[in-house]
Amino acid sequence: MTTEHDRALLFQEVQQFRQRWLWALLLGINGVVIAVTLYSVFGSSPDPSPVWVLLLVVGVACLNTVLFALMKLKAEVSEDGILIHYFPLKRREIARDRIRSCKALTYRPLRDYGGWGIRRGWSSVAYTVQGDRGVWVELTSGRPVLIGSQRPEALAEAIASLLPPS
Known part of the structure; x- marks a missing residue:
């Protein structure tokens, strides 16, 4: 990137x-x-x-x-892909060609991930700070990522614009 x-x-x-x-x-x-x-x-x-x-x-x-x-969670979407920066702990970049699909959703932070933060669920990793809304990003590797957001529809729309037309 x-x-x-x-x-x-x-x-x-x-x-x-x-x-x-x-x-x-x-x-x-x-x-x-x-x-x-x-x-x-x-x-x-x-x-x-x-x-x-x-x-x-x-x-x-x-x-x-x-x-x-x-501590803060910064989520950015550019033409290159997604940047998730959980300052000062973790920085993760996901190239656009590694993204298979995405969708805005409501999740259960305590039940699904044991709370907020950088969390590992049964099949995915989550980067969250507050609330119960986010974007589920399916990667080509099959390992999904949940990005917590206060504006999940806008985030999902930006990520979806990176995907090739289907």
């Missing part, structure tokens, strides 16, 4: 984890972990654990939160 600056985009969508319940859960878990660590280091019967354990736990909790805040 060519560089991002050389190709004309037919579709682009960027999604981030912005669900309030998810952030409340993440921050709540981090808060509990930090509180338990503080108590074990400085509590009434302190564990002999050194203070560096506290620093490590707080650092990991902060890093986890920052990583989660930076």
Whole structure:
């Protein structure tokens, strides 16, 4: 595929984890972990654990939160094919000649994939951030890919425009 600056985009969508319940859960878990660590280091019967354990736990909790805040799913369709970039974890390019078909659909994130993120189902891999809508892309290899989208019909239309007329 060519560089991002050389190709004309037919579709682009960027999604981030912005669900309030998810952030409340993440921050709540981090808060509990930090509180338990503080108590074990400085509590009434302190564990002999050194203070560096506290620093490590707080650092990991902060890093986890920052990583989660930076994470985003970018789906692009150009004349070359599909780019799925799950920043900063994964970048996947699917050349147009590897695409057999596609369709917009509603899926069950928890039941089908165990939640959102980069997930492996029984027969496919999913790249999702939120919601229950996406585009099922059948590859010539037979291994399908689900791309979560807030605009699945537009994404499917852009991908379908890459396919040869049938």
